[in-house]
Amino acid sequence: MKLSHLVLWRLSLALIVVLSVWAGLFYMAVMEEVNDEVDDSLEDYSEQLIIRALQGEEMPAANNGSNNQYYLYEVSKEYALSYPQITYRDEMVYITEKKEEEPARVLITIFRASNDRYMELVVYTPTIEKMDLQRAITGWIIFLYVLLLLVILLITMWVYYRNMKPLYRLLGWLDRYRLGHPNEPLDNRTTITEFGRLNEAVTDFAGRNEKLFEQQKQFIGNASHEMQTPLAICRNRIEMLMEDDGLSERQLEELAKTHRTLENLTRMNRSLLLLCKIENGQYMDKYAVCLDEVLKHYLSDYQEVYAYRNIHVEMQVTASFCVEINDSLASVLVTNLLKNAFVHNVDGGLIRIIIDRNVFCICNTGNEPLDGIRIFERFYQGTKKEGSTGLGLALVDSICKTNHLAIRYFYEKEMHCFEISKSFQIPSSSLQ
Known part of the structure; x- marks a missing residue:
C-alpha cells in the first residue's frame, strides 16, 4: 500500500x-x-x-x-x-x-x-x-x-505531496539507478533536514556499492585470467602422464577423471572471465547480426552430437531475427542455448527451434519444469548434468541484458523453452 x-x-x-x-x-x-x-x-x-x-x-x-x-x-x-x-x-x-x-x-x-x-x-x-x-x-x-x-483530506494531501516531493525524486532516481552503469547525479535539493540526511545516506551507500562492485569485477577478471595458465599446464601434464605405458588401468581411470574435472574447471573459468568482460563493457562493437544465420552455422556441428542421443531437431523459421549485437557475443548466445538444449534433454527427445521477426525460441523436451525465478542465476542447476558448469544460462541472461533483449523461460507441453525477444511480451503459445 x-x-x-x-x-x-x-x-x-x-x-x-x-x-x-x-x-x-x-x-x-x-x-x-x-x-x-x-x-x-x-x-x-x-x-x-x-x-x-x-x-x-x-x-x-x-x-x-x-x-x-x-x-x-x-x-x-x-x-x-x-x-x-x-x-x-x-x-x-x-x-x-x-x-x-x-x-x-x-x-x-x-x-x-x-x-x-x-x-x-x-x-x-x-x-x-x-x-x-x-x-x-x-x-x-x-x-x-x-x-x-x-x-481536510484535500488540504492534507496537498501539504503531504508538496512536502514529500524530495522523497519521490529520490525514489525516481533509485528506480533509474543501475549498478555498474553510468548514472546521473542525484539532484534533490531540499530544506527538510531529514530528507537531506536521507539523500546523503543514499548517495554514500551508492558510492560504496559502486566501489565494491568494481573491486569484485576486477577480482573476478584477474582471478579468472591468472587461472588460465595453471589450468592449461595441469591439463598438459595429465595428458603426458596418460601417455605413459607403465600406468595401470585404475591409474588411467583416475587420471581421466582428473582430466575431466580440469576441463570443467577450465570451461567454468572461461565463462566467468567472459561474464566479467561482458559486465565491464568490453564488447562495445555492435553489428547487425541475424541469429538464425548464426544458428545455421553451428547447428550442423551439433547435429552429430544430437544424433548420439537420438535427439531430433525441428525448425520453424518464418523470418530472420536480426539485432544489433557483438558478433562474438551472438555466437556465445546461440551456442549456449544449443548446448543447454542438448545437456538438459532426454534420450530420444526433441529440440524445437522457432524463429520469426521478433522471437528466437529454442525448446527441448524435459520431464518437469524448472525454477523460473532462479534459472538464470550463476551456478544454479535444477538437476546436476555432466558437462554443465551452471554458467551457460547466466551468460545468456547477461548478454541479453547488455543488448536490451528479453530472455524468459517457460514450460509448456513437457518442453523447456527459452525465448529471446526484442521486447517483453506475454508468453506465446509457440508449441501449439
Whole structure:
C-alpha cells in the first residue's frame, strides 16, 4: 500500500471518530439549551400558578388559548413525601385545540397549600419536534462532515505531496539507478533536514556499492585470467602422464577423471572471465547480426552430437531475427542455448527451434519444469548434468541484458523453452 493511501485511510478513520463524537456532543448541547429555555418558561408559569393558588385567587382556565396548559389537583401526604418536589420530562400530550398529540415539555411540582393539603401542579408546553430536529441536525452534520472531511483530506494531501516531493525524486532516481552503469547525479535539493540526511545516506551507500562492485569485477577478471595458465599446464601434464605405458588401468581411470574435472574447471573459468568482460563493457562493437544465420552455422556441428542421443531437431523459421549485437557475443548466445538444449534433454527427445521477426525460441523436451525465478542465476542447476558448469544460462541472461533483449523461460507441453525477444511480451503459445 502506498504511503499516501495509508495516510488517507488512517486520517479518514480518525476524522470519522472525532467528527462523530463531535456531532453527538453538538446534538446533546443543542437539546440541553432548548430544554433549559423551555424549563425556565415552565418554572415562571408554575410559580405564577402556585402564588395564585396560595393566595386564593381565581385560577386561569386550563385551556386558555396559550401554549402553556396545566392541571392542579390534591394528592395525599404520603404521595407528596415520596416524590421529588419538582421534575421535568418529555411526553406526548393531546392538544385539544389542534386535536392531535404533540411533543411537550412537562413540569411536575408538589407544594403544600393551606390546611395541610398537598397539591400537585402539572404544567406543560408544546416544544419542538425532537425527531425532526434530530433529522435536521443529522442531515446538516452529515453534509458538513462530508464537506469538512473532503476539505481536510484535500488540504492534507496537498501539504503531504508538496512536502514529500524530495522523497519521490529520490525514489525516481533509485528506480533509474543501475549498478555498474553510468548514472546521473542525484539532484534533490531540499530544506527538510531529514530528507537531506536521507539523500546523503543514499548517495554514500551508492558510492560504496559502486566501489565494491568494481573491486569484485576486477577480482573476478584477474582471478579468472591468472587461472588460465595453471589450468592449461595441469591439463598438459595429465595428458603426458596418460601417455605413459607403465600406468595401470585404475591409474588411467583416475587420471581421466582428473582430466575431466580440469576441463570443467577450465570451461567454468572461461565463462566467468567472459561474464566479467561482458559486465565491464568490453564488447562495445555492435553489428547487425541475424541469429538464425548464426544458428545455421553451428547447428550442423551439433547435429552429430544430437544424433548420439537420438535427439531430433525441428525448425520453424518464418523470418530472420536480426539485432544489433557483438558478433562474438551472438555466437556465445546461440551456442549456449544449443548446448543447454542438448545437456538438459532426454534420450530420444526433441529440440524445437522457432524463429520469426521478433522471437528466437529454442525448446527441448524435459520431464518437469524448472525454477523460473532462479534459472538464470550463476551456478544454479535444477538437476546436476555432466558437462554443465551452471554458467551457460547466466551468460545468456547477461548478454541479453547488455543488448536490451528479453530472455524468459517457460514450460509448456513437457518442453523447456527459452525465448529471446526484442521486447517483453506475454508468453506465446509457440508449441501449439
